Amino acid sequence: MALALASGASVARPRPKPRRSRLAHHPWVRFALRRAGGLLLSFTLLVLITFLIVPLLPGDPAVVAAGEGATLEQIEHTRTALGLDAPLLVQFAEYLRGVLTLDLGVSFATGVPVSTVVFSRLPFTAEIALIAICITLLIGVPLGTAAALLTRGGRRPAVDHVFNALTSFVFAVPNYVLATLLVYIFAIRLGWLPASGAATLPSLILPTAAVMIGPACALARIVRREAATIFEEDYVRTARGWRLSTWHITSRYVLPNLLTTTLTLSGLILAGMLGGAVVVETVFGWPGLGTGIVQAIVQRDYPVIRGIILLLGVLATVLILVVDVVLAIVDPRTLDGEAH
Structure with a gap:
């Protein structure tokens, strides 16, 4: 071997393995x-x-x-x-x-392009849906967390029973029935709010309430169940042993671990709220996609029916995607498809 090296003979070396692209294997x-x-x-x-x-x-x-x-x-x-x-x-x-190409034909009833009909009604439905989604998150998460905090460790069983019964009952009421009750109470009996139309800001209150009350109760129940489990974890018990304040324990240890499950299930709940907004619009005469699809069905205006259903499906899919992205930012472990 020494003689071969001295005479300039080459020795075969293993070829280096091709380096895998780091970008292709990046979690994002x-x-x-x-x-x-x-x-x-x-x-x-x-x-x-x-x-x-x-x-x-x-x-x-x-x-x-x-x-x-x-x-x-x-x-x-x-x-x-x-x-x-x-x-x-x-x-x-x-x-x-x-x-x-966003060319869905023309309406049988009016001869107007379907894209014009659909996108002229979209802002009204989006207004209700977005406001309802924000209020649902602002009410459901704190309400569920507070219920778990008050009833942790089997404390206050009466509060637990009342919370479960009330949220279950409200969530079980169909949103169109709830919308009718809101119209009867606040528009007809009390006369505080308008029963229909979209001309003024107060006319937005009842449709938004009818859309978000049920999902807010559902979200509160989910948060309460998950928060109750987290409050019994060893690290939370240790934090209480350190005599940390309840607010510090909840904000530092409970809420971050609660967000993963809450956001995962919230995506489905919030996407379903789009359908709820469509149904509620017919009760309040709101000039959105719900009223438009009802009119199209009555007139058998098939291109408009196609366009509205397609748009609602796309919006629900995009909403779930946004929730997934937010969840991945909050908890990077979900980038691999599961949280460990």
């Missing part, structure tokens, strides 16, 4: 890839479901679009103009192109 990159896959799947299902609304609904869209008293020739002409005589796959490809 993996998180983004997983969420992008989920968004793509959700969007695909939304497009497919909204497309199948028209073929699966009873009745002939061409007859509706042609109007009352239309002749058979006019109906066939309308069917051709709307592309309803094309094969289903061709119709789906055209619909997908329209979704990607």
